[in-house]
Amino acid sequence: MAFNPAKPYNELPALPPGAELESRLVLKACIAARAAVAELKAAGQLIPNQGVLVNTIPLLEAQASSEIENIVTTTDQMFLFDGVNEGEADPATKEALRYRTALWEGYQALKARPLSTNTVVQICRAIKGVDMDIRRTPGTTLSNDRTRQVIYTPPEGESLLREKLANWEQWMHGTLPGTAEIDPLVRMAAGHYQFEAIHPFTDGNGRTGRVINLLYLVEQGLLDIPVLYLSRHILRNKADYYSGLQSVTETGSWEPWLLYMLGGVTETARWTMNKILAVRGLLEETTERMRRDASQIYSRELAELVFVRPYCRITHVVEAGLAKRQTASVYLKQLAAIGILREHKIGREKIFLNPTFIELLKRD
Numbered sequence: 001m002a003f004n005p006a007k008p009y010n011e012l013p014a015l016p017p018g019a020e021l022e023s024r025l026v027l028k029a030c031i032a033a034r035a036a037v038a039e040l041k042a043a044g045q046l047i048p049n050q051g052v053l054v055n056t057i058p059l060l061e062a063q064a065s066s067e068i069e070n071i072v073t074t075t076d077q078m079f080l081f082d083g084v085n086e087g088e089a090d091p092a093t094k095e096a097l098r099y100r101t102a103l104w105e106g107y108q109a110l111k112a113r114p115l116s117t118n119t120v121v122q123i124c125r126a127i128k129g130v131d132m133d134i135r136r137t138p139g140t141t142l143s144n145d146r147t148r149q150v151i152y153t154p155p156e157g158e159s160l161l162r163e164k165l166a167n168w169e170q171w172m173h174g175t176l177p178g179t180a181e182i183d184p185l186v187r188m189a190a191g192h193y194q195f196e197a198i199h200p201f202t203d204g205n206g207r208t209g210r211v212i213n214l215l216y217l218v219e220q221g222l223l224d225i226p227v228l229y230l231s232r233h234i235l236r237n238k239a240d241y242y243s244g245l246q247s248v249t250e251t252g253s254w255e256p257w258l259l260y261m262l263g264g265v266t267e268t269a270r271w272t273m274n275k276i277l278a279v280r281g282l283l284e285e286t287t288e289r290m291r292r293d294a295s296q297i298y299s300r301e302l303a304e305l306v307f308v309r310p311y312c313r314i315t316h317v318v319e320a321g322l323a324k325r326q327t328a329s330v331y332l333k334q335l336a337a338i339g340i341l342r343e344h345k346i347g348r349e350k351i352f353l354n355p356t357f358i359e360l361l362k363r364d
Contacts, residue, residue, distance in 0.1 A: 014164070040227070044227060053276065060229055080311050102122075189262060234264065
């Protein structure tokens, strides 16, 4: 029976697909992706304070993943409101920051339990900021933004959706018959398609699926922390992303989709690795400069703090246990005096920017 985009796709095939996934081209792409991810993991371990990465790269991921859904904010807005006065941010920035929160909460949840439908629900709730759950009512459709033509109607019925998610869970963990030997990166790519096709929520499915991609790489031991900036590739190749998903649905074209995702992993792993190496170089340079030009206030912890918090406030120094409020102000003003930070006043609040680091993060 031909696929009908206007009809609920209750016949969405379970995983594994009938088609061979690990073709010769896919395996070749998988080798390159595995190597790039391994190099990224090693690069991340070069920075002792993982907060430098956890507080920055995921913000870039959150911004890009949100922009894929036409929720547009800036890197500066993300850093300005990250963890401070988020209620004063514009709606797009609030939503993008919730993505970062969802990624962090999901990462913490991995320490207690493996990825599951419950994890997915928790992530979507954090992204949307409301009490989301698996869809119970019909009427969800995906339409072309320009023409408004319906291009896909996901499966309907809570029990059916939960059944398909249970199959998706087994696939991701390699517990379905004959799937244990499939490479985790191939499982991730195929699983991402399946999750988007199931479309278990009324909203937030794309961002939830992209958070799951990163958490899965951590769960499988391919990364220590979720710092792969995969949404960068998807944002830059957005049309290919959606056409790839659609081609699997309409014609069962798995190989082009897997190659697209594996190529994205390779490209963004290398990009993120180079970014991390550049961050490490700048951190070492800043540490040495602080030791030389502000030796009386120097500490490795203070040097790292202005990278963990590139929009640094006096309260950040106090909360880090590095100084009391008045002394913390002196520290930041001295770092501004020697050119490491730049002082800004926003309303009544003083903020100390690490401009070189912020520019490094924004630079493509």
